[in-house]
């Protein structure tokens with residue numbers, strides 16, 4: 001997704017002096033987002049909340065944050081998705097933190113494929129607009145060749161319906177393909193022509209390896225284990241420690257013994273779980 005959804009990026013949304021976000025409304029919104037999504041919105045995120053939700057207020061034709069809070073109280077389930085999509089950071093890219101994909105290609109997948117009757121299952125938890133699961137699927141297709149379709153799958157989930165809609169389309173502007181090597185562009189993307197010039201679409205063989213579903217990591221997971229790996233990268237940075245600990249304990253339960261957990265570059269299991277060993281840069285392995 002474009003960096004306009006990056007919590008760290010400067011916002012273009014102009015303030016509207018006639019619409020103020022009072023303490024009580026900010027605290028209500030922050031508590032709602034924490035309860036429903038696990039995302040912590042500290043006082044330093046107030047301007048971010050203001051800018052992003054001002055657009056939502058305009059979309060809904062509401063004149064104040066108090067009216068928006070009333071709507072949240074009245075229709076919490078209906079408003080959760082647009083609110084989460086507005087607040088959460090969806091920034092991602094193909095082959096982000098490429099050392100994880102090198103590990104997948106050189107260590108993990110060859111080992112998993114070498115057993116009798118392999119069945120390889122990887123979960124991209126917090127997949128945003130699809131770049132991460134499609135990158136995993138490209139590596140699967142390269143390492144496993146024609147077998148990929150029969151033995152391997154990527155489950156890709158996210159809270160944000162808006163991000164998932166982009167992932168389902170599987171069509172990206174060429175600027176979004178910066179992390180993709182030329183041979184991969186040729187092999188796994190179809191170039192748009194005519195009205196689609198400047199766009200690249202993920203090849204069907206890669207799409208077939210990826211199942212996209214909406215899922216809140218704080219809720220139940222209708223996922224059948226055991227899984228071989230979970231990519232949960234750049235997601236837990238917005239969670240508080242108890243939420244992270246619960247999440248990592250659930251990941252440990254769902255992974256096969258020896259299964260891998262990949263975290264983002266600024267994330268760590270340090271002091272959070274003793275079910276894993278660190279085996280690479282932000283790569284953890286569940287103890288057998």
Ligand SMILES: C[S@@+](CC[C@H](N)C(=O)[O-])C[C@H]1O[C@@H](n2cnc3c(N)ncnc32)[C@H](O)[C@@H]1O
Nearest residue numbers: 037088089091092126128159160216217233234
């Ligand atoms: C910064 S993106 C990371 C995308 C990708 N994993 C990567 O590293 O490039 C974080 C994603 O986590 C998702 N997310 C945040 N809270 C979530 C929750 N409670 N359940 C599921 N997904 C969540 C957001 O919607 C967002 O798409």
